[in-house]
Amino acid sequence: MAENLKCSHCSNPATVHLTQIVNNKIIKVDLCESCAQAKGVTDPEGFSLADLLSKTNLTPEKGEPQITCPDCGLTSADFRRTGRLGCAACYQPFKPLVQPVLEDMHAGTVHKGKVPEVAFSRQNSVMELQNLENALQRAIEEEAYEEAAKYRDQIHAIKQAVDAEAVES
């Protein structure tokens, strides 16, 4: 019976019995209450698949280039160790490491679900605005006033659209 089993990590009686199927193999682990809590096993949301993955799919290959995120400074060694990324911008530089993991893990590799329409269009507007302002600055410096006027009108139109959206939401 379960009560007679001993914890896999210490010799206390095991009260938590974990069964997970990884790559079609059943893995059973017996833990005492404190070891189970320390590992987050008793929390249905907390015990992360990433912890298992970081020990399997994420093992480094020889000669692989070292990657560092320019935004948050996360390195490929950090990613291998934790299985987690440092910021949203990490997904671009870490794509060579993330992509193969996604193929093993998910039903597909391209998002098919909900899109945050308002936030996404607002972010795009901000980026577009930034590009146009840079272009306007360059045009003024180059004394290309006709082009500069065109950029100025475009900036004005985007700002008006963003303001209108803010009022609606």
Add this chain to the structure above:
Amino acid sequence: MIESLINSDNAELTQSTKKGSPVVLSTRVRLARNIVGTPFPERATSAQRSDVMTRCAEQIADLTQMKHGVFYDIAELSDLEKQVLVERHLISRELCESKSGSGVFINKDQTCSVMINEEDHLRIQFLKTGFSLRSVWKQIDRFDSGLEAGLDVAFSPEYGYLTACPTNLGTAMRASVMMHLPGLVISEHMEKVIRAVNQLGITVRGLFGEGSDATGHVFQISNQQTLGESEEEIMSRLGSVFKTIIDHEINARFKYLEENRARMLDQIGRAFGVLQNAHVLNSHEAMNLLSLMRLAVDFEMLPEANRSDVDRLFIECQPGHIQYSAGEGIAPDARDLCRADILRENFARLPSLDFDKVKDLG
């Protein structure tokens, strides 16, 4: 600090007046969201975490669904208070151990909780008793859309919602139901079910323990994959798997009853007797006895209205709740006495088991 939450008279899991449903205890949907331009919580500085908390807290507090809700700064809660929130599924264990700048918003009836600075900047969860995947999704979708109107959510057209862990990428949605599966456990079919649903990208986890001998026979079943399918597709796949499991569970129960009638009724009868008379009960034993009482309701040996009492006791007999009601620092032995007292009081109020009402086939 959490008295108002504990004593609330309209909490979904503990005070619900609904009768509950056979097999399914509750449905939950969780979304992970992050804000652009700030590192994920684990990598953020303390100032960045505080900034995220302030920005998110303002937006969350403004939403109508959070009206009359409460906010707790995790750093200000005691370990016991955090444990009680974990036992109510309102926060995760990871949030309890997080650095400063973490908090949780909980709405009035405890159907919605939003964790700030857990693994992701935001973890939004909606929960309801019974089986109601689509209605819970509708609620959380509306809440999420309200939130993103005021927050710049990290999103890529290719990868969807960007999360700290690639396992949550895409919809960043985890939909799950808590199922009571004594029939499949007793008939030794649980491992087969785990294996079958795992092939479909669905995870089964014991709630109070793990594996085929999970305490209380309660399992959480959820989607493992979040990328490459829409929320609708994930829920439709999950929904059909859940329905199949429910059918198998009910068949297993009645088949076992048909073949082992005396043994089954004896187990339920003895459990009722223990719950009415025991003076010392540990958590493991209490959960298993309560599991048999839920079965007694499903077999119509107890009125259907009492199912919600059993479900409430599943929550209130956990160690954190027992300690909280008895006062901090109570030793495990004393906890077992308090647990038995609570159960005796509750079961003294219940009508006797009606063995004549048990049907042979569902």
